[in-house]
Amino acid sequence: MDSDDDMHDANDVESMDEDFYSGEADDYYNSDNADVDDYEFVEDADADSDVFTARRHQQNYIILKEEDIRQRQENDITGVAGVLSIPRDAAITLLRHYNWSVSKVHDAWFSDEDRVRKAVGLLAKPVVEHPNLREFTCGICFESHQRDKIMSVACGHPFCITCWAGYISTSIIDGPGCLTLRCPDPSCGAAVGQDMINLLARKEEKAKYSQYLLRSYIEDNRKTKWCPAPGCEYAVEFAAGSEGYDVSCLCSFNFCWNCTEEAHRPVDCGTVGRWIMKNSAESENMNWILANSKPCPKCKRPIEKNQGCMHMTCTPPCKFEFCWLCLGAWTDHGERTGGFYACNRYEAAKQEGAYDEAERRREMAKNSLERYTHYYERWASNQSSRQKALADLHQMQTVHLDILSDAQCQPESQLKFIIEAWQQIVECRRVLKWTYAYGYYLAEYEHAKKQFFEYLQGEAESGLERLHQCAEKELHQFLDDESPSSNFNDFRTKLAGLTSVTRNYFENLVRALENGLSDVESHGGCSRAASSKNGGSSKASRGGGRGKGIASTRAGCSRTDDASHWSCDQCTYANARSATTCKMCQHRR
């Protein structure tokens, strides 16, 4: 691509803060090791850096490492045990029951201790008193045993050590339900706590139990979640009332707190959910696994259906009861289905469906599939483009920056602008990817909106291509230089400028889409000016992004100011006449 006719020229680099080139932004990168605290609010880390002021959302969350989690859990347990004057394992049982909320435990305990004890199975005294027997009959194997081979929890029901060990082992193998284990006697609800587990379980079972306990601390607590990145073991604590949902984990994965999918601004969680469902529905073909296991609608763990019954109960501790057919909660089944168990009738009705409709349906299916394919391809190619950019960013950080520093005699701290550029590319690919899900769900009849959207998306694509190109291709020539190149400073200016302009553009795009393109009524559809110079440069488009849909809707729009708009000199965006600065790039008229 010819850099001379870039619509985003690098003018506004001059206006940028000098700190951008100095080493001051380093604080951000070094703050991880700072001795401030074990963990810190991320917002503190970059508050001092102008480079990051572009991040509008306050980050009210803390990333927790395993040590942090264990430490907090231990503090909560010893705290509750101390305040309530109860043993440690009783405190664990209580905390687990109240989803690890210390205040809820206190409230419940001090308002009605007896009721709480009953609910969680912490008996104050035994229900069966042991007379001075020398032999007991175990309630599981029915054999008689010497007193020293018999154990019981607070209730006093006698079971032999071997049967206890088997009982405990079975429940640990069955899963995290072992955390709420009760006395084997069906009429008794006495809790079996960690002290009993530690006495009787094997080493690997104890480890598994303690792992479940740790998991429970994160998963049952409404304020914490695991980072969903595969292999990542960090957790996130999220403060209520935060503005945005985006969380950036220390493993560098960005995700949405609300739905735990990868960060997806500007698209909302519901759209993401539908899109992901759609994708899997289209790609999976009657898979046996899919047919026989479904994610629990509450906890998302796959539940296998191995019984004829439609009434599913998720494994403990979730225990959510749902309907296999419609995935609705079992409790609201009666009313919603008119008192009938009708969920299974749907399939039958569909199979018997009127034959004369078949053709019309097939036609509709074909059209909708084509439409879907259009958006999906673009969504997916931006995704893979983003993966590639992530890999390039890594390569840059680990290998190329070193080489470049030597070749151009530049301290690495002054090459941060390259990393910035790559981080921006990764972020933009992410946004762009989700604009395709956005586009797919944008109603066909909202003509003006759709046109405006496609225009914005097209500009975003081409702007990003320019940045990507510059960071990828133009940079390479400087790697092989024998001696420092005189052009390097120009390159710096250009790349930093493109990064800044692209960041602005994308932030405005995100904002516009999050507002549901509410400006579109005042602007009207086709007066949006197309960037005539770059409109046809689709061959440069690596992501495969600019579809024919965009090209056709943009055709016929010429880049002329009409009475109600002025076209920005810097980015070509058509602004309302009343505006004095460009809505997209803040350039003055």
Next chain:
Amino acid sequence: MQTSRARLFKEYKEVQREKGADPDIQLVCDDSNIFKWTALIKGPSETPFEGGVFQLAFAIPEQYPLQPPQVRFLTKIFHPNVHFKTGEICLDILKNAWSPAWTLQSVCRAIIALMAHPEPDSPLNCDSGNLLRSGDVRGYQSMARMYTRLAAMPKKG
């Protein structure tokens, strides 16, 4: 394996000793396999199953009693929580509410209780469940009684 065999043998001896103590339940161990049992249970009175005798088949896993036995009706029965074709039973104590302190005898008692108190909200037999859910108790009872007569009563003459 050894544990489950020993435990089942205990239950076997208990059944022999207590023969006739509970006239509604008759538990029989297979002649050659202690992990296979059958039971004959009487339909509880004041239910559409009254007067019927129902046969249950038990398949007992090696991890018994840490794992529950598998039980199904061999006799056809029209009941919301019993699969009409396979005889499968939807009962919490046979699934996640199992306790190793239960016995085959107590499972039989729980099944008799289920016959008297169906749970139409977790139906394995949708037709039967729907009748009860829609409040058509008479319809349910007459269907259930008809199947009891057809399948669970000795043919006369």
